[in-house]
Amino acid sequence: MLSSPFRLPASSIKHAKLLSSLPQEPMLLRALGAQQKHQSTVDPQDVQKHTDLKSQWWDTTGPMKALHSFNHVRIPFIRDGLVQIPVKERTTTPLCGQSVLDVGCGGGILSEGLAQLGAKVTGIDASKELIELARTHSAGNTKLQENQPTYCCCPIEEHAPAHTGLYDGVVASEIIEHIDNDKKELFVKSCLDTLKPGGRIFLTTPTRSSLSKVTVVYMAEYVLNIVPRGTHDHSKFMTPTELTFLLERNGCHVEMVLGLCYNFVTNRWTFTKNTSLQFALQAVKNA
């Protein structure tokens, strides 16, 4: 069954044009925030919070260390969702020939990881500075010399119209919890638009539960200080069921939901059955 092609409202396109014609200084972005909030999936204040971390983004032992070690579980998750290769046939570039969109790529931690596996990666983020950081870092990464990710500073709903049905995989890792609740539908629709029929979308996000309120928000941000304060707004978190419904009513089939657990002492992530803290979801777009 074909999902009805999604079109952006005319006003949003106009606004996007307006935005792209402006010099995108963070100050301006913030000033535009109030006005933009009604049409865009991007929350400018949230973007600024992440931009402030620019200098520490690639420090694997700094404030972003949990995101770096998260690669050790989310990269195999995405890889195995896109390709399944028998042990004897495996190479170091299993994702060769796969095009992947990394939505909310930030400084490119995940984009680089996927590009190293051979994928043709496009990373988009609303923060111009983080995109700059990602570009600079990837250019300096000797392992990526022949397969640089393409970075683009724009929200997904601006990227989608020109890239409809283009990608084998779309990844939205640790991003949907930063999107206002009334924009989540738009976000998911835009992500799915860029996907080929039969392509797969991968999402990871904290679960909205009382346990995650205590651990992911209070403990991580205020007690253990492993996540920068103010990173998460618990009311924007989703439950696996909510996200499953959201995806399925937008034309895809959810194939897998796995719980995730983080050990802050060893800085290691593991998959579990329990989805009350954090979960990873894989869905395939209907043909």
Add this chain to the structure above:
Amino acid sequence: MMMLQRNLRRNTVVVTKIIRTLGADRGYSTNQINSEQIKGEYDIIIAGGGMVGCTLACSMGKNKIFSNLKVLLLEGSPDKPFELKPEYSNRVVALNQNTKALMNSMNIWSHVENMRLQPVRHMQVWDACSDALITFSSSEIMDDDVAYIVENDVLLHAVNTELKSPEVSNVNVVYGAKIANYELPKTASDSRSLVRMGNGDVYSCQLLIGADGANSAVRQAMGVQNLAWSYDQMGVVATLELSEETNNITAWQRFLPSGPVALLPLNPRMSSLVWSTSVEHAKQLLAMPEERFVDALNDALWKQYPRSTPVDAAMSWLGDTLRQLGASGGAARQLTPSVRRAQRRAAFPLAFGHSTRYVARGTALIGDAAHRVHPLAGQGVNLGFGDVKHLTEFLGDALYQGLDVAHHSWLEKYESVRQKHNIPTQLAIEAIHRLYSVDLPPFVLIRSLGLTLTNALKPVKKLIMDHAVAT
């Protein structure tokens, strides 16, 4: 600048320091400048080309995921052509099903089969101080062979044949390699190890693997704690000719108070001997003429040792009870073959060894470098091949997700999985060794009852066999 370069070659230590300061100013890394002296840059260097080291190299050569990595195998002995002689070598190993599966996956096993091996279908282990006995049969493990007796040099040649096959293109081997020292990475940012050779060559690598045996120099360079003690015993080996021709598919082991004596089948007329005994006795055994040695050996296999009446009474009661319950256990006692001739006697020291860490930054240990056991269970080399299997898997796993081959988390996973298997095995072997090295009646009673019950209880026996076969 010319002066500096000349100095560079003359005095490495000083130069390294100079370069560190220069490098810091200009943003060069030490290794880039050092590359002038470095003879070869590799991803992985395996120190030690014994059975385990060669198998690891072969496994990395055959596994597609390693195909972009450069591997160097350093072997101390020269590359001498192998020729299968009609007479058997006195050094043999007992390989379990998992080792066979590993070898099969690399097409090595067919070379062993084309040369020679002897399947073991039955195993009998018994106590010289009582009637206790345990048997293991193929019929108890889905009719699979219990083990395979293969000569060390036959196995090594089979591995080398595959290692040199055109299919393996990413492995370089240096024979006659004399390693002077190792320089391991000291900080997390410093990611390469250096291997300095006696002839002045220097090799660098991301991952250094110590497969250099019980006195591992890599382990010493890692500075890890090694728990080791000597058994004050030696293993006397020889190739035996039996008095009568039999189908010879049984491995025999008798526990004497001085240590176990084992006969491992080679062919219908020949067996291989592994006789663990005190150092002094071993030396006497090596010195005596062949006839007297054969007599001493037949004595060790047949002689009645002093019995304790209470132990015999308890054992006979247990035997009756088990028979009444219909649980007499495995096959009935078989008679040991007697020995006619013994050739190529030799002895080697026996010791226990356990390295508390198998890995350090950019370094890993496999085989005897990490663990050493008493030969009484024939497990030593199988543990080493288990290391090869798991290390290849974990390194491949790290590469398959785009990480460096020496990623520390994956090395730690290797260590954790292997120690979980190796340490209990080592402890069990150690416990058996200690329990059987005394002849005090209470201990004889405990071990005899234990052995008989284990033999009678099929599920317990199955557990033991499963563990011995698991890698």
